[in-house]
Amino acid sequence: MKSSFILGALSLLATGCAANMTVPDSLFLKSIAESVSLPMYTWSANGTHTAKGYTTKAGDKTSVEGMKEDCDNINLNKKIAVDFRSDVFGPGLIGYFYKCEKIRDDTNLYWFTISSGNPSQIDKMCDPNTNYPIVYDSQHNTWWIDEPFDCTQRTSPATHSQ
Numbered sequence: 001m002k003s004s005f006i007l008g009a010l011s012l013l014a015t016g017c018a019a020n021m022t023v024p025d026s027l028f029l030k031s032i033a034e035s036v037s038l039p040m041y042t043w044s045a046n047g048t049h050t051a052k053g054y055t056t057k058a059g060d061k062t063s064v065e066g067m068k069e070d071c072d073n074i075n076l077n078k079k080i081a082v083d084f085r086s087d088v089f090g091p092g093l094i095g096y097f098y099k100c101e102k103i104r105d106d107t108n109l110y111w112f113t114i115s116s117g118n119p120s121q122i123d124k125m126c127d128p129n130t131n132y133p134i135v136y137d138s139q140h141n142t143w144w145i146d147e148p149f150d151c152t153q154r155t156s157p158a159t160h161s162q
Helices: 003-014 027-035 064-077 119-126
Strands: 043-054 079-082 094-104 107-116 135-137 142-155
Touching (some): 043 064, 064 079, 064 094, 064 107, 107 119, 107 142, 119 142
Antiparallel strands (some): 043 142, 079 094, 135 142
């Protein structure tokens, strides 16, 4: 079974319900929800987001290789990020990144779904004025500057109680 199919099912985890509420009797989804400590009730958002990768913290030279590796990794394996950008949001934001595309020489575009038990984290992430300090990614030896998240859809626990 292709990993993209299996991991595509993980997007169900980030739609505002715990796995056992989304897909009854799904051991697979329930195990993942438990392993990432997905709260029973979550607020979620999805959309697109851009980021620029650099070879140094000064952000003076594009990390072409690191940006390509990150896109290749996300497109092949998908990515769940527990405590995503805790330096900005604090603990508890769980991100699922499932598609990446190079849109300029210095910019990648990412498709995401992100959930949290804390609605203010989703509000802050979807706020176009939120600033993101440069952060180091040791996996790709790249310094990243995240740009604002474009949240095209948002849900709350009440959305899923019907």
